[in-house]
Amino acid sequence: MGNPAKTLERQRSFKNAVLELRALTADDLEAVNGTILDHMQSSVKMIPEVAGHLINAGGKRLRPVLTIAAARSFGYDGRQHINLAAAVELIHGATLLHDDVVDESALRRGLETANIIWGNKESVLVGDFLFSRSFELMVKTGSLKVLDILSAASCTIAEGEVLQLATQKNTAATFEMYLDVVKAKTAALFAAATQAGAVIAGASETEEKAFYEYGLNFGIAYQLVDDALDYAGSQTDLGKSVGDDFREGKMTLPVVHAISAARNDEERAFWQRTIADVDQKDSDLPRALDLMQRDNIIPRTLDCAREFADAALASLRTLPRSNYTSALADLVDLSVARNS
């Protein structure tokens, strides 16, 4: 990640891949934004204020784009993928509001979080509201199967969040434990977004399954890159500080790798103190970064992400080819080379 020219090129490429997919789905995405805006409204005026702060804060709309692309890749020309994509983004928004309360985060996408501006109580309740609204939207699709997929995914997300709470600060956490958290808290919604998009378009069971696998593996790859960037990105790119996960004592894959690569008791004690006890001083983050550089931790994490990205691409290749599947392939390919 050291070559600035190469880094810039990678960044451009991922941004282009997202832009390509957004251009391909531009009309649908505009309709989704309108639907989201409609469903944030309430006579209780604090609700659209809090929800609007989050929803308008410049998210990539990655999950609804996945739903739209999956549905459109089968030539779907109905309108229910709009409600569905909006529902997926509202679930995501609800979990972000609750996440920021649970993580005590102060910054998201470069802006102060809702829990800081309005308070934890407001974030919990407006999250509940958005979550309920997302189910209202799913009901509008008229598909019980879609409701089944997304309610199961919502359960899995909550389980993943609780599991993360239980493994946080646990320096004995293994790669498998970490992967369980990532699958549940991030990849489950990616998988449900693409699978439900295929379902609403009337895809076959095999195609539906392939889109589920695509979403799940892409979601894992995406989160692994995110976790790597927390130790390697720059603040401007991420809209959050480098080392946020470190400061919170989060057991992410770079830390799992770094601990297993520790060469002596002193190094193991360093990770125990900084991650498990979250007892840190200013020189600790630079030292963590040094140790990670010495043991090649970030490239190893990105290699791991690459494996899941390859699995996502393999699933995609079993599906009917279209502009949409090409764009979805580019997205995966370039996401593992992104730096923001």
Next chain:
Amino acid sequence: MGNPAKTLERQRSFKNAVLELRALTADDLEAVNGTILDHMQSSVKMIPEVAGHLINAGGKRLRPVLTIAAARSFGYDGRQHINLAAAVELIHGATLLHDDVVDESALRRGLETANIIWGNKESVLVGDFLFSRSFELMVKTGSLKVLDILSAASCTIAEGEVLQLATQKNTAATFEMYLDVVKAKTAALFAAATQAGAVIAGASETEEKAFYEYGLNFGIAYQLVDDALDYAGSQTDLGKSVGDDFREGKMTLPVVHAISAARNDEERAFWQRTIADVDQKDSDLPRALDLMQRDNIIPRTLDCAREFADAALASLRTLPRSNYTSALADLVDLSVARNS
């Protein structure tokens, strides 16, 4: 409420009404409890611990009993009312977990709350889990109409909670504002519970509407009595302390009445200081109780509850008579005379 013998008689009567309804629905209620238990399970072991603490803490299961009775009153002999009733109780459980975080409550039904034992983060996330599970159960009923009713009710509950947050400590809150909060945060789920029970049983639109009205008006009456008892009940009966609402600066109907009955600026300043500023000393609760007694506030609140109870009974009389509707009538009738 001053005559101990009369109070005891009233208490027995309400308990009998609940027992009568529970006896009438005993087999169904056992099936509901089994379904709830199944749907609390998770490989993440903290989830059934936290959920079990709340769900097994001896709630009255009032809402699922309403759903069962509504469905059975039409002679329904299917099984989907079980999933539906369990879903209703899980929504209620999820809102209680989030409520206790928002209200910073320490005691519920005489036990320490989950947020005190496990923490706020855990309560938020396990609430999300139970909420998601409730939607999984609704999907199992196969009825999009039921899903529509309950997702709309969930939105309304969240709106009511946010509205309560906005009106809390606001001594200018009117009867109408207070009623809006009660309708949304309590009565909406009672109404959805009875309406959805009727829908699953294949009731006509008129019958469905009548059960909605029954639930809504009973829910309002029930909450008004609850709020009155917070200033008039005894700690043993309620499983919470008398004056909890007062100490939290909650604008409930007794306080709305008491403020409008204040005779001079000093009394208005008293309510402003104790409720709006929540700046209280030991002698404040006794004084609040004295002022309420002088101005007949508790009987006035209970009279108001009686009006909503009468509206609930009127709706019930338009429905086909059965053991279930008789028991539902007794329940309403005696709930406005309860002291716990």
